[in-house]
Amino acid sequence: MCATCGCSDDPVGGVRVIDPSAPPEHDHPHPHEHPHDHEHPHDHEHEPASDRGHTVALEQRVLARNDERAARNRRWLAERGVLAVNLMSSPGAGKTTLLERTLVDLAGERGVSVLEGDQETLLDADRITATGCRVVQINTGSGCHLDADMVHRGLRALDPPDGSLVFVENVGNLVCPALFDLGEAAKVVIASVTEGADKPAKYPHMFAAADLILLNKIDLLPYLRFDEAYWLATVRRVNPGATVLRVSATGDDGLADWYGWLRTVGGRSAPAQQGAAR
Amino acid sequence: MHELAITESIVAAVREKLGDAPVRRVCVEVGALSGVVPDALLFSFEVATEGTSLAGAELDIVRQSGRARCRDCGARFDTDDLLALCACGSADVEVLGGRELRIREVEVV
Numbered sequence: 001m002c003a004t005c006g007c008s009d010d011p012v013g014g015v016r017v018i019d020p021s022a023p024p025e026h027d028h029p030h031p032h033e034h035p036h037d038h039e040h041p042h043d044h045e046h047e048p049a050s051d052r053g054h055t056v057a058l059e060q061r062v063l064a065r066n067d068e069r070a071a072r073n074r075r076w077l078a079e080r081g082v083l084a085v086n087l088m089s090s091p092g093a094g095k096t097t098l099l100e101r102t103l104v105d106l107a108g109e110r111g112v113s114v115l116e117g118d119q120e121t122l123l124d125a126d127r128i129t130a131t132g133c134r135v136v137q138i139n140t141g142s143g144c145h146l147d148a149d150m151v152h153r154g155l156r157a158l159d160p161p162d163g164s165l166v167f168v169e170n171v172g173n174l175v176c177p178a179l180f181d182l183g184e185a186a187k188v189v190i191a192s193v194t195e196g197a198d199k200p201a202k203y204p205h206m207f208a209a210a211d212l213i214l215l216n217k218i219d220l221l222p223y224l225r226f227d228e229a230y231w232l233a234t235v236r237r238v239n240p241g242a243t244v245l246r247v248s249a250t251g252d253d254g255l256a257d258w259y260g261w262l263r264t265v266g267g268r269s270a271p272a273q274q275g276a277a278r
Numbered sequence: 279m280h281e282l283a284i285t286e287s288i289v290a291a292v293r294e295k296l297g298d299a300p301v302r303r304v305c306v307e308v309g310a311l312s313g314v315v316p317d318a319l320l321f322s323f324e325v326a327t328e329g330t331s332l333a334g335a336e337l338d339i340v341r342q343s344g345r346a347r348c349r350d351c352g353a354r355f356d357t358d359d360l361l362a363l364c365a366c367g368s369a370d371v372e373v374l375g376g377r378e379l380r381i382r383e384v385e386v387v
Contacts, residue, residue: 053385053386053387055385055386056295056296056383056384056385056386057383058291058295058381058382059380059381059383060380061379061381062284062287062288062291062306062379062380062381063284063287065287065290065294066287144280145280145283147283176280176283178313179280179284179313180280180283201361204360204361205313208360234361237361237369237371238361240370
């Protein structure tokens with residue numbers, strides 16, 4: 001994989017980090033030849049089961065590598081006084097709409113930039129660019145979540161100014177992103193009333209991982225049968241410690257509370273240590 | 279399908295420790311509350327190991343049940359559900375364990 005632009009012919013990974021403000025044609029010659037001539041002829045004989053090889057104890061967390069890279073991101077961000085917030089939700093919960101609104105409302109208050117994660121397209125990056133905000137798009141290809149290495153590469157391309165705020169918009173998915181620490185200061189899960197009240201029960205890992213849970217689209221409540229008391233009780237069962245705020249990204253409801261939360265997190269001296277206990 | 283990323287992490291960790299030594303078996307501990315599905319791990323292990331020193335290796339998954347404690351009555355019990363209920367009827371339950379996702383050992387030829 002090309003470390004500069006992330007272009008890849010890897011059928012499994014295929015992650016691309018794209019800076020929409022950079023010239024579109026990337027005409028570097030791609031000379032990486034790696035001929036794949038490793039021969040390994042597979043002539044191992046499959047000895048009888050009694051003839052066992054030797055066992056090596058590893059005792060290592062499977063995600064140790066991701067967590068190391070997340071820790072490196074956390075140090076990199078701390079050295080620059082940059083606050084990174086990881087936004088996660090199912091597709092269509094309103095992450096990008098909330099982000100657009102937030103970027104407009106917070107413009108001038110603190111430098112803000114965005115890392116956009118999607119499997120494909122620059123559609124969200126275009127929406128963020130339209131607000132006047134700097135953005136770098138990470139296309140994960142077949143990947144269903146951002147990991148710490150993608151964010152490392154994204155941050156280098158984004159190059160956020162010291163003391164600024166970076167929103168990391170994860171791939172829309174209520175399952176996989178919950179497992180991967182990115183080095184962020186806080187994880188925000190956005191739920192919406194149109195998704196139904198049973199989602200915290202169905203996807204408990206995501207809600208359990210959150211520092212803040214936003215219930216979005218509350219202006220639509222009069223038109224829906226959404227049992228908010230049940231939703232909140234379930235959220236509390238999986239995550240008694242998280243802050244919960246009701247918002248409407250297209251109205252005004254709760255946005256002042258959301259901005260207040262961002263200022264509080266931004267004012268904390270040491271970022272939260274995510275994933276350390278895993 | 280984060281299990282593919284998980285198995286890729288297993289392959290990378292094993293190769294980092296053992297280089298290109300051919301691997302016969304990998305033993306992984308998976309907690310019931312880890313968010314990882316063993317069947318999906320087995321499926322993606324075959325894909326992720328193809329063409330590596332782990333090709334053809336057996337993935338041995340040791341399941342760990344989740345452990346919880348009731349904040350109301352103090353009872354400790356096993357559970358495979360993040361939304362656990364205590365036998366006393368309380369839903370105020372603290373998860374103590376079951377999120378393990380560890381490579382225990384590797385058998386090389």
